[in-house]
Amino acid sequence: MTIYKFGITDFQCIAAGAAVLGSGGGGSYSNAVTVIEELAGCGWQGSVQVRDYDGSTNCCVLAMMGSPDVADSLTLADIKYSIVNTLNTFESATGTVLGCVIPGEIGPINSIVPLIAAAISNKAIWVVNGDGAGRAVPELPQTTYGGSVTLAAGPCALANNAEATPTLQSSLLNAATAAQIETLAGGIVSVFGSYAGIALWPSNSINDYALTGGYIAETLSQTWAFGKFLSSASTPPSTAEVALQIAGITGRTATATLNNFYITAVTQSTTSASLDAGIIRLDNNPDQAKSTETHYIYNLNENLIMYSSLSNMPDIIAPDSICYYSETTGLGFSNATNDLAVYFDTRTGRSTGYTVSIIKVEAASKLYSAAGVMTSFGRLLRDIGYAGALPYSV
Numbered sequence: 001m002t003i004y005k006f007g008i009t010d011f012q013c014i015a016a017g018a019a020v021l022g023s024g025g026g027g028s029y030s031n032a033v034t035v036i037e038e039l040a041g042c043g044w045q046g047s048v049q050v051r052d053y054d055g056s057t058n059c060c061v062l063a064m065m066g067s068p069d070v071a072d073s074l075t076l077a078d079i080k081y082s083i084v085n086t087l088n089t090f091e092s093a094t095g096t097v098l099g100c101v102i103p104g105e106i107g108p109i110n111s112i113v114p115l116i117a118a119a120i121s122n123k124a125i126w127v128v129n130g131d132g133a134g135r136a137v138p139e140l141p142q143t144t145y146g147g148s149v150t151l152a153a154g155p156c157a158l159a160n161n162a163e164a165t166p167t168l169q170s171s172l173l174n175a176a177t178a179a180q181i182e183t184l185a186g187g188i189v190s191v192f193g194s195y196a197g198i199a200l201w202p203s204n205s206i207n208d209y210a211l212t213g214g215y216i217a218e219t220l221s222q223t224w225a226f227g228k229f230l231s232s233a234s235t236p237p238s239t240a241e242v243a244l245q246i247a248g249i250t251g252r253t254a255t256a257t258l259n260n261f262y263i264t265a266v267t268q269s270t271t272s273a274s275l276d277a278g279i280i281r282l283d284n285n286p287d288q289a290k291s292t293e294t295h296y297i298y299n300l301n302e303n304l305i306m307y308s309s310l311s312n313m314p315d316i317i318a319p320d321s322i323c324y325y326s327e328t329t330g331l332g333f334s335n336a337t338n339d340l341a342v343y344f345d346t347r348t349g350r351s352t353g354y355t356v357s358i359i360k361v362e363a364a365s366k367l368y369s370a371a372g373v374m375t376s377f378g379r380l381l382r383d384i385g386y387a388g389a390l391p392y393s394v
Contacts, residue, residue: 004129004221005047008040011112014220017227018111019339020332021246021361023321025136025302026107027064028336031074035109038076039116048118049126050220055212057099059128059203060090061145062117063110065158065185066195067270068301068336074109074195076116078161083117085159086197089170093155096204102128102215104143104198106223107136108334113197130215134252134364135321138300139182142319142377145201146178147370150210153178156200158185160192173200179376194270216366225249236330239357246323246361257306257315258295258358260327262286262351263344268337276301277384278335282358286351295358297322298384299335304377305386306358317391318377319363328354368392 006014015036019029053059064074064082091097101114111131118125132143140146140153159170171188175181181200189196203211226249230237237245239256246254261282268278278299283291294309303322306315316322324332326343333339337346343354368374369392378390 001052002221004050004224006050006115006224007045007047008036010224011036011039011115013227013231014111014115014224015108015227016230016331017223017225018106018108019334020230020242020323020325020359021223021226021321022105022107022136022334023303023323024297024299024335025138026105026111027109027334028068028074028339029108029331029333030336030338032108032112035074035076035079035116036112039119042076044119046119048115050129051126052217053100053102053128053130053211053215055209058096059100059102059211060098060199061104061132061201062087062101062114062197062199063104064113064195065198066189067276068334077163079113079116080120081161081163082159082197083113083120085162085168085170086157086199087117089159089172090155090157090199093157093172094202094204096202097123098125100126100128102211103131103220105131105133105136106219110136111220111223127220128211128215129220130217131219132215134216134219134367135319135361136302138302138304138380139376140178141182142373143178144215144366144370144373146376147373148210148214149371150207151201151203151214152207153181153200155202156181156185156198158188158192158196158198160196216364222249230330233330236327239325239327239359242325243359246359250361252364253362255360256357257360258282260355260357261295262353263340263356264288264291264351265349266340266344266346268335276335280335282356286353300380300384301335303335304380304384314386314388316360317386318381319368319373320391321361321363323359323361325357325359326355327357363392
């Protein structure tokens with residue numbers, strides 16, 4: 001078992017890697033950069049231990065939940081107090097003291113939230129090297145955690161970012177399934193202000209440490225290795241080279257699907273469940289009128305499906321990842337407004353001239369084979385108008 005010790009520079013690499021691998025979701029990359037800079041500015045120079053789950057330590061899944069657009073000015077304080085309030089609520093509910101936490105998904109914010117939790121804790125908390133999806137996902141049921149028959153979703157704790165007790169808001173949820181927790185949590189997060197800390201899927205002696213075997217292993221270190229590749233490049237690598245690196249690091253097939261297109265339209269709105277629903281248009285010319293090829297990405301926080309104007313079949317369908325990468329900036333990004341602003345100017349309604357490539361990354365086998373995951377993705381795709389076949393059997 002490899003044990004990693006990640007510090008500030010490693011956090012930055014993880015955020016950079018997750019900005020590509022997150023498939024457009026998991027929080028804003030711009031926010032993640034700012035939050036990590038704040039952590040460094042506070043004088044933290046320590047390291048966080050990251051390793052495989054040992055099957056004997058109290059653990060839970062820890063993340064931020066809600067709308068990246070509403071939280072597009074997220075600060076270290078927001079994350080810190082959300083984490084502290086959420087974990088205090090969770091530990092009180094379960095009667096256990098946590099020894100480690102694990103990310104819910106891959107994403108610029110949600111990959112670093114457990115790391116920050118360990119960094120600011122006055123206890124010896126470490127982080128499990130893995131997550132529940134190998135990408136970012138819109139809802140809790142689209143994870144390996146949700147597909148586990150032994151890992152109950154509840155009790156689930158949610159809390160806001162209040163610094164003082166009088167303004168603290170928290171909630172404790174219990175339900176039979178992750179889908180039911182998702183429905184309840186969505187309304188609560190909206191009341192809290194469209195984002196909150198969330199801790200759920202407890203793994204402890206009561207369920208014989210049921211996280212064991214219920215997550216996708218090594219994704220945090222893979223995200224770090226990929227981000228390190230991006231961060232160390234003297235010039236932005238080509239899209240083909242980035243796809244090759246992803247495949248080599250993750251062991252999942254990665255294909256450069258679009259090379260150097262332009263974002264020429266963005267439609268985005270926040271739902272009552274605090275999810276950002278949108279459509280991203282990409283053209284092979286920054287001027288729509290001069291374009292000869294157009295693609296549309298439909299997202300619900302995360303990218304779910306991409307269509308081409310040249311085909312009646314989708315380019316990419318979830319659970320496969322639809323990953324953003326730019327040869328102009330050498331970086332990935334999310335669907336959060338502050339990330340998209342680099343590539344699309346909302347004031348003029350036109351591309352900024354920065355190119356965008358799309359890389360398809362095949363889903364981790366553990367994700368699509370988990371019980372209920374493909375059914376859950378199928379429901380989301382039907383909700384946005386797609387009723388065709390999914391890439392993996394249900």
